[in-house]
Amino acid sequence: MRNLSVLLAVVLASHVSDLFAQDCDGADHTILAGNLYFSPADLTIEVGQTVAWINEGGFHDVNGSVSAVSGESFDNPEVFSLPAVSGNAEGVCMGTYTFTVPGTYNYDCSIGSHAAGGMVGTLVVEETVVESGCNDAFACNYDAAATSDVDCTYNDGTFDLSEGFWLVADASLDPDLDCDIQPAQGVMVQVNDVPGSPVTLVVNSELEDFVDDLVDAGVIDQLSATLAIGAFNNAVFSFCGETVSGDAGLVNITSEWNGEAWNISEIGFSLAPVANMTDGCPDPTASNYDPCANPDPASCIFLDECNDPLACNFDSTAVGSAGCNYFDTELFTLGENDFIGLLDYDDCESGYAGAYSLPVPLAQDSTGGPLYFVLFPDVESFLVENGYDIAAQDIATVSMSVCDTVMNYNSLVIGDTDLIWDGMGFTIDLYGAFIAPDSSFPVGCPDPDACNFDACSHPFLSDDCTYIELGPLATAAGDTGMVTMTELDSLTFVATPGEGLTVEWDSECGELIIDGNTATLVGPETGDCEVCVEAENADGCETESCIVVTVLGSIGDQSHQHWQVMPNPAAADLRVIWQGETTAFDVFDLNGRRVHSTTLPPGSHVLDVSALQPGLYLAGPRGHAPQRLAIQR
Numbered sequence: 001m002r003n004l005s006v007l008l009a010v011v012l013a014s015h016v017s018d019l020f021a022q023d024c025d026g027a028d029h030t031i032l033a034g035n036l037y038f039s040p041a042d043l044t045i046e047v048g049q050t051v052a053w054i055n056e057g058g059f060h061d062v063n064g065s066v067s068a069v070s071g072e073s074f075d076n077p078e079v080f081s082l083p084a085v086s087g088n089a090e091g092v093c094m095g096t097y098t099f100t101v102p103g104t105y106n107y108d109c110s111i112g113s114h115a116a117g118g119m120v121g122t123l124v125v126e127e128t129v130v131e132s133g134c135n136d137a138f139a140c141n142y143d144a145a146a147t148s149d150v151d152c153t154y155n156d157g158t159f160d161l162s163e164g165f166w167l168v169a170d171a172s173l174d175p176d177l178d179c180d181i182q183p184a185q186g187v188m189v190q191v192n193d194v195p196g197s198p199v200t201l202v203v204n205s206e207l208e209d210f211v212d213d214l215v216d217a218g219v220i221d222q223l224s225a226t227l228a229i230g231a232f233n234n235a236v237f238s239f240c241g242e243t244v245s246g247d248a249g250l251v252n253i254t255s256e257w258n259g260e261a262w263n264i265s266e267i268g269f270s271l272a273p274v275a276n277m278t279d280g281c282p283d284p285t286a287s288n289y290d291p292c293a294n295p296d297p298a299s300c301i302f303l304d305e306c307n308d309p310l311a312c313n314f315d316s317t318a319v320g321s322a323g324c325n326y327f328d329t330e331l332f333t334l335g336e337n338d339f340i341g342l343l344d345y346d347d348c349e350s351g352y353a354g355a356y357s358l359p360v361p362l363a364q365d366s367t368g369g370p371l372y373f374v375l376f377p378d379v380e381s382f383l384v385e386n387g388y389d390i391a392a393q394d395i396a397t398v399s400m401s402v403c404d405t406v407m408n409y410n411s412l413v414i415g416d417t418d419l420i421w422d423g424m425g426f427t428i429d430l431y432g433a434f435i436a437p438d439s440s441f442p443v444g445c446p447d448p449d450a451c452n453f454d455a456c457s458h459p460f461l462s463d464d465c466t467y468i469e470l471g472p473l474a475t476a477a478g479d480t481g482m483v484t485m486t487e488l489d490s491l492t493f494v495a496t497p498g499e500g501l502t503v504e505w506d507s508e509c510g511e512l513i514i515d516g517n518t519a520t521l522v523g524p525e526t527g528d529c530e531v532c533v534e535a536e537n538a539d540g541c542e543t544e545s546c547i548v549v550t551v552l553g554s555i556g557d558q559s560h561q562h563w564q565v566m567p568n569p570a571a572a573d574l575r576v577i578w579q580g581e582t583t584a585f586d587v588f589d590l591n592g593r594r595v596h597s598t599t600l601p602p603g604s605h606v607l608d609v610s611a612l613q614p615g616l617y618l619a620g621p622r623g624h625a626p627q628r629l630a631i632q633r
Helices: 002-020 205-216 222-234 377-385 389-397
Strands: 029-034 037-039 042-046 050-055 058-063 081-087 092-098 103-108 120-126 165-169 187-189 236-240 243-248 251-256 262-264 269-273 338-341 357-359 399-403 406-411 415-420 426-428 433-437 482-486 491-494 502-507 511-515 518-522 527-536 542-552 563-566 573-578 583-589 594-600 603-608 615-621 627-631
Touching: 029 042, 029 058, 050 058, 050 081, 058 092, 058 103, 081 092, 165 205, 187 205, 205 222, 222 243, 222 251, 243 262, 251 262, 357 377, 377 389, 406 426, 415 426, 482 573, 502 511, 502 518, 518 527, 563 615, 573 583
Parallel strands: 029 050, 042 120, 482 542
Antiparallel strands: 029 037, 050 092, 058 081, 103 120, 165 187, 165 269, 236 243, 243 251, 262 269, 338 357, 338 433, 399 406, 406 415, 426 433, 491 518, 502 527, 511 518, 527 542, 563 573, 573 603, 583 594, 583 615, 615 627
């Protein structure tokens, strides 16, 4: 149970970070984070630029508040930080930050001893120097003191003009519709929007035919049509904020945005950017007909047209499915998250252990079709690796509807069945799973490592979790995580439990001579093993800290051996014992390509191999026969 809870915690932590991490696309600069590094560690940017951090491996955060080494404030011009995120070789977005105050910013990774290990960085934010200006009074950025128009802006980006405009004659608008743009009465006009030049309209045969049709229909007279076409052909425009200005020779145009369009009363037309309009159904026979929206025929819904038996409003006499409704319940909302659990938990009255569940949100595509589960890659990998292949395949192929208290469940694995709401969720008996929404889980502490762990609580939301304070187990020399000794040596370990805690030592390595918060290992057996200390408070809450010990044979026993690597297989850290002169240590793939190289002085060293993909390699000091090295994660 504990191993499974740890795996679940990793999966959930990954998806919590996915939910809260920002989008790194579009940042001005990117900094890579990995095993004890930020790259580049020193970066100079301009005020207003955005920096993204990408995690290539390990569990790291970005801390621009208080130094994790000294405990003192960085005294940055402004405090910034990004939450901790687990990374991988493909790179995981940790988030972005836009720097608006100039100055020098220092930051580090506050996780564990990463900052003390060198995971620190510096950002210098410089004032942007304006080297030119705009002396055209028609432009949005007019500056009377400027001597050049090279930097003039005629579209400040308040509105997106890239999709063109709907152009409608004011005289053809239906006043009963209460909107100033009615696409069915207008024509779409494209624009020339070149940076540094005024905006112009593209006058083509379609626009000319549209104006001629207005004359033929008696909407406008020939003189008005001639003036309008002349203005369209010759006018230059600037779009600054919500104001449009135009110059067409004898006709000067100024109009303020009214919330829907600009009314150009000088020529009797209104126009609105297509990108600013919401999409809607242009078919008057549809139930959701919207003559004031940007025409989107695919959005039209025709009532009483649902011939899909999976839908809540199935009608066997219908001939279409455009009006099908696949979610019709008041039990929960389609917008909230949903979770699948594969474990019963005796302490949960409902049997629904939220802390041991996985996120599989219910979703619906833009066409309004059947519901489906979003199967995150990490969730799928976890299910497969833990023997729930059937569940993974089922979740990936199912289509559903939720109608009142029934989930109509149709998958390639278990076929077509009905799941009944039991007050908290739905149960899939085939593989003993439950599906429950956000709102069915109470908020508690979902962390199995916390003293107040509540297996029944919401997996992503939590009250304050409480923990035992136990510092990392260290040797008397201050080493943590992984150490090396010989079978003839002894090694002393020091625990740092919080006040009021009792400790218990345990070792698979050999005999421990225990003296309160210290213990000395004597007579260890060669190989890899662990020394652990467990702390417990008066309420029985426990926590543990361990050190991996590599025990080598005595020097006399190993005099014939020049070098060793351990562990093998390795994941991220590889310890190399080298008895020769300083040389290079190389790693080759099985095609003979060198994929990693580092300088290797004599002694015991830990190398970072986290960047290597899982698989088999050949590794060794240069000039010596390499040995096989396996990378596994």
